Amino acid sequence: MHPKNLALAACAALPFLAATQPAQADADRRAVAMAVIKKDFEPRGQAGLDRLAEDGLQTLCNRTGNNPPAYVAQRLEADQMAGIRYPSDGKLLGDWKQGEQIAQSGRGFTWTDNPGLPVGGNCYNCHQIAPKEQSFGTVGPSLYQFGKLRGNGPDIQKYVYGKIFNAKAFNLCSEMPRFGHVGALNEQQIRHLVALLLDPESPVNK
Amino acid sequence: MRIALILAVATATAAALPIPGWAQAKAAARKPPPPAAAPKAEEKDAATLEFEKFRAEMEDSNPAELFEAKGEELWKARRGPRNVSLAESCDLGLGVGVVKGAYVQTPRHYPDAGAVMDAERRIVWCMVEKQGFNFDDIAKRPFASDTHTPDITSLVTYVAAQSKNMKLAVPLDDPKVREAYEIGKEIAAYRAGPYDFSCNTCHGADGKRIRMQALPNISTPQGALRGVQGWPGYRMTGGVMLTHQWRMGDCFRQQRFPQPKYASDAVAYLLTYLIGTANGLEYKGPGIKR
Numbered sequence: 001m002h003p004k005n006l007a008l009a010a011c012a013a014l015p016f017l018a019a020t021q022p023a024q025a026d027a028d029r030r031a032v033a034m035a036v037i038k039k040d041f042e043p044r045g046q047a048g049l050d051r052l053a054e055d056g057l058q059t060l061c062n063r064t065g066n067n068p069p070a071y072v073a074q075r076l077e078a079d080q081m082a083g084i085r086y087p088s089d090g091k092l093l094g095d096w097k098q099g100e101q102i103a104q105s106g107r108g109f110t111w112t113d114n115p116g117l118p119v120g121g122n123c124y125n126c127h128q129i130a131p132k133e134q135s136f137g138t139v140g141p142s143l144y145q146f147g148k149l150r151g152n153g154p155d156i157q158k159y160v161y162g163k164i165f166n167a168k169a170f171n172l173c174s175e176m177p178r179f180g181h182v183g184a185l186n187e188q189q190i191r192h193l194v195a196l197l198l199d200p201e202s203p204v205n206k
Numbered sequence: 207m208r209i210a211l212i213l214a215v216a217t218a219t220a221a222a223l224p225i226p227g228w229a230q231a232k233a234a235a236r237k238p239p240p241p242a243a244a245p246k247a248e249e250k251d252a253a254t255l256e257f258e259k260f261r262a263e264m265e266d267s268n269p270a271e272l273f274e275a276k277g278e279e280l281w282k283a284r285r286g287p288r289n290v291s292l293a294e295s296c297d298l299g300l301g302v303g304v305v306k307g308a309y310v311q312t313p314r315h316y317p318d319a320g321a322v323m324d325a326e327r328r329i330v331w332c333m334v335e336k337q338g339f340n341f342d343d344i345a346k347r348p349f350a351s352d353t354h355t356p357d358i359t360s361l362v363t364y365v366a367a368q369s370k371n372m373k374l375a376v377p378l379d380d381p382k383v384r385e386a387y388e389i390g391k392e393i394a395a396y397r398a399g400p401y402d403f404s405c406n407t408c409h410g411a412d413g414k415r416i417r418m419q420a421l422p423n424i425s426t427p428q429g430a431l432r433g434v435q436g437w438p439g440y441r442m443t444g445g446v447m448l449t450h451q452w453r454m455g456d457c458f459r460q461q462r463f464p465q466p467k468y469a470s471d472a473v474a475y476l477l478t479y480l481i482g483t484a485n486g487l488e489y490k491g492p493g494i495k496r
Contacts, residue, residue, distance in 0.1 A: 029385075033392035033475075040472035041458075044465040051399040051464055058397050062404075065395075109400050109462040125416045137416045139408065168402075177401035184400065 030063070045111035057168055066173035073172040080169035084162050084180065087187050092157040092194050096204075099196030102189050103129055109184065119184045121164075121193055122177070129196065130203040140176060147198040148205040160194045254418060257442075257496055269440040270363055270492035273355065273447045277364025280357050281305070286337025296332035298325065298365065309369035310489050313478040315382040322386040324477040326362045326451045327469040333358070345468040349455075350446040362449050363438045363492050370491030374434065376482040383478060390479030393472060394424065403461040405476075409433070430483035436493025443496060450477060 043049050057076055060068050068076075086092070105120025107113055123129055126139035150156050163170055165180030179185040185193070196202050282293045298308035299316065312325040319331050333339040350359050378384050394405035405424070408414065412429070414421045423429035437450040454473050455466055466473050 029388050030392050033389045033396065036389060036472050036475065037393060037396060040467050040470035041464045042467050047399075047459075047462065047464040049464055051462065054398050058402055061402075062395065062397055066397075110459050111465060112459065135417045137414070137419075139414050139416065139421075175402075175407050177403075182400045 046109070046113065046115040047111040057172065061173035064173075068172060077169055077172050080166050080172070080178075080181070081162070084165045084169060085187075086158070086161060087191065092154075092161045092191060093152075093199060094188065094191030094193075094195045096192070096195040096199040096202035099192035099194070099202070100130060102185070102192055103196055104133070118189075121179065121185060121189070123193065126176075131206075132203060143197055144204060146204055147200065147202065152198040152200065157194060157198060160197055161190055164190050164193055260494075268492060268494055269445075270367070270438065270447060270494070273360045273363040273438075273440075274367045274492065275364075276355075277360035277362070277367075280361050281364055286333065286339050288336065288338040290337055292329070292332055292336065292361070295336035296329065298328055305365050305368040307369055307372055309366045310372045310374045311377060313383065313386065313474050313481065314377050315380050315386075321471065322383055322474050322478060323469075324450065324474050324481075325365055326358065326449050327474055329361050329365065330358060330469045341469075348468040349452040350448055352444050352446060355447055359438065359447050359449055363447060366438055367491050369489055372489055374431075374481055374484050374487055374489050376478060376485055378482050378485065383482075386475045386478040387482045388479075390475035390477070390482075393476050394479060399462045401462050403463075405457060405461070407461075424480055424483060427484050427487060430480050431487045433480050434484050435490060436495055439493045439495040441495045448495075 037052055041049060041052055054062060057080065060072065060076060102121040103123035106122045106125050107117065108119030108122075113119075123143075124133055124136045126137040128136040128138075128142040128144050131144060146160075147156075163176075164185065166178040167174040167176035168178055168181075177184065180187075180190055197204055199205070280292075282291055284291045293303045295302065297303075297316075297318075298305065299311055299314045300306075300308050309325050312328065313322050315322050316328065316331070319328075319335075321327075323331060330341070330344055333344065334341045344356070344358060347354065348356060348358065350356065376383065376387075378387055394409070397404040397407070404410075408416060408421045409424045409429070412423045412426070414423075422432035424433050434450070437448075437453055439448060440446075441448050451468065451473055454476055458464075458466055
């Protein structure tokens, strides 16, 4: 398809964004960039070409510089929120010790990772969490003393579980992955991470 | 011999510093019991400081010199099915055979190829079009492993070394190069994959880290320079010589993307954006990486 047609198709798919469309030159370049990406990648290991396609949320964030108009963002956040599956038994607090191990692991989903092995939470890559781990990233905010500062009642448990399951339900173009939504972390793993942040016995809250 | 000594030191240091970088930082953090207060984000861990010291000491005797010397031989030798040398046939943009200053003026647009090419892609193009090598043979194993360093890696290292201490000068006033820059910028911003990552997720803001690894903000000249400096580089992890093309691919790996094709437009455009953003700043030549 001609780049211009691709750009037009993109515009047609998002008519409600007409007012916020950047200059046409940008849309053309984005279309060319997408065509280049499409032709210039090859599958390797578990990373197939399907990963290059945008879902609706990525499309919106990519086209608005991660800053969509509030009324659209709210609608899509609600969609993401509706997809969060909470444990049927209502128990959201797991074992913080197992949570710490999951938080430490950054493995999973790269073309060098064995797809048969469990995926890590990648948490320390971006967040400060328990104080004894000094090798932490700063892409996300510090979570040190998370529960101590906010309590550990049912509302905050539900919030933390939901945030880990799908961060985009709370902030549409958040840089944090949607760990539950994409099936990276399962119910039990997310529970353990909730405990790491909220359990009074967790070193995070000491 | 000096080079043997360098390698011995490099190997010893690599052994003393367990790898990869993240694990290294973790090991260092384990040693002294941390104070009760949360550590400051700006503080460099012991492994980083140790490595920086080592890198400074190695600046004038980098193992990359080995590959540079091999690359010079390869550049001047008559090779390939057509038995011609790159020195007598390959135009990196400044005239046939001219290597001085060529690396810092790439990527650029080459009318004979009808494409914007980074230095590595251009050398591959010359190997195929002038010497008669088969592209697929080169692209099959384009990057070094612990047992094998491809000729192209040595050639790129040689060419890069001939731009040591010169200012980066990607010809962005050429409309075709400017267009490649803009498309590269879009590629850097493109979020997709299971984790919704783009290049900019990690490299779009100042002062960010993954674990203890500081992340350059490639949208700024100084940040982009950090993404350019030291490539091609001798990587302590595994003791291999790796190119800037390899580094772009490894970013996509960590982004959970599939693999960019070797010597493709996508990588050339991304490098145009990255290196072009650092235009005017000084390139120090092939380096050492953790």
